[in-house]
Amino acid sequence: MSQSPQPKSITPMGRDRTWLGLVLLILIFIASIWLVMRADQTKPRDWSDSQLTYLPSGKMLKPMMMDLDEAAGDLIWINAMMYFADAYLGGRTYKWLGHMMEVVSTLNPHMYATYEFAGVVLTKNKGELPGTLKLLDRGVQEFPLDWKIRLYAAMAQLGLDSNYTKAAEYLKPITLQKDVPDHIRTLCASLLNKGGGRHVALAFLVDRWIRSNNSINREIFIDKLLKLYPGPPEKEAARRDAVARILKEITLEPMVEVMALGLIDQYLTDNMTPQSKAMLDMLYR
Numbered sequence: 153m154s155q156s157p158q159p160k161s162i163t164p165m166g167r168d169r170t171w172l173g174l175v176l177l178i179l180i181f182i183a184s185i186w187l188v189m190r191a192d193q194t195k196p197r198d199w200s201d202s203q204l205t206y207l208p209s210g211k212m213l214k215p216m217m218m219d220l221d222e223a224a225g226d227l228i229w230i231n232a233m234m235y236f237a238d239a240y241l242g243g244r245t246y247k248w249l250g251h252m253m254e255v256v257s258t259l260n261p262h263m264y265a266t267y268e269f270a271g272v273v274l275t276k277n278k279g280e281l282p283g284t285l286k287l288l289d290r291g292v293q294e295f296p297l298d299w300k301i302r303l304y305a306a307m308a309q310l311g312l313d314s315n316y317t318k319a320a321e322y323l324k325p326i327t328l329q330k331d332v333p334d335h336i337r338t339l340c341a342s343l344l345n346k347g348g349g350r351h352v353a354l355a356f357l358v359d360r361w362i363r364s365n366n367s368i369n370r371e372i373f374i375d376k377l378l379k380l381y382p383g384p385p386e387k388e389a390a391r392r393d394a395v396a397r398i399l400k401e402i403t404l405e406p407m408v409e410v411m412a413l414g415l416i417d418q419y420l421t422d423n424m425t426p427q428s429k430a431m432l433d434m435l436y437r
Contacts (some may be wrong), residue, residue, distance in 0.1 A: 225260030228252060236273070250274055250283045257290055264298075267291030271304025281312040292322065299326045299336060306343070316343045327356065341376055350380050355413055361399055362409070374399070381420035394419055397435045 232252040239246040253274065257266045267288060274284040288305040295301055306319040320343035327337045337360050341353040354377065361373040374395055383391055398412050398419075415431060418424045424432070 221259040225256045225258075225263060228259070229256045229263065229266070232256065250280045250287070253287055254283065257287055261290060261294050264291075264295060267295070267301050267304070271301060271308070275304060275308045275311060278311060281308055284308055285312060297326060297329065299323075299329065299332045302326055303336060306339075310343075319343050324356075327360070341380075351413075351417065353380055354417060358399065358402070358409070358413060358416070362402060377416070378420070381417075383420070391420065394432065394435075398432075401435060 232249060235252065236246050236249055238244075239249075250270075253266055253270050256263060260266075267290070270284055270287050270291075274280045274287075285305065285308045288301060288308055291298075291301040292305055302322045302325070306322040309315055309319040309322065320340050323336065323340035323343070326332050327340050337356075341356045341360075357373050357377045357380075361370050361377075364370050364373065374392060377395060378388070378391060395416055398416055402409050402412050411431075415428055418428045419432065
């Protein structure tokens, strides 16, 4: 007679050790977090800087990347942002940030954020300006029509050696672009004037007046133009009226633009020839 199978015995809850393993895992996890935090607190203040002494230049890294330049550049970019945030929040300097940006731009010269970040952050430190200007020059080469990078480069040039002419050269190629704000155009004229190029600044402002269809902007351009040639306050209204009449003549006959530039310059410098006086008199008839 066959025996019926015995029912399996059920392990009592008190003998199941699975819960103990879960508790141990949780405790180990919490302990590891605590140990990492303690280790981070015991790092010397210059730990973040010291580790970057092992980061070679971009030119040395590039041949070793084996066509993974952009990926390596992205990783260094992420580390650069973490390094900057850690230094900024900790009230420390970020002396290696310029070096990291140089490496990133060498590995991935098409990363626009590199040049924008350098223009905003690195230009605040005069000691960083020589390297920052080289970095922004690379950005200008990669994005020649981007007015923001050119503006950052112009400001860096001014901060470095107050060379107004060089600073204006960064802005001149983009002054005729439609999306460039008018204040950037007038800034270029002011830089040219300060660099000793008043005639170039005059021609530039007249060109902007001709191309603008906004009456308010045209008044601003005339203001800037008159500031190129300071005069007594009591003659300001007369000077403005004369310049406005000359400029209006250009809109009627574009071929007289060169002649009008000379007439404005002679009038505002009070150095008019008899022929120029006769021409101005005709405009007042």
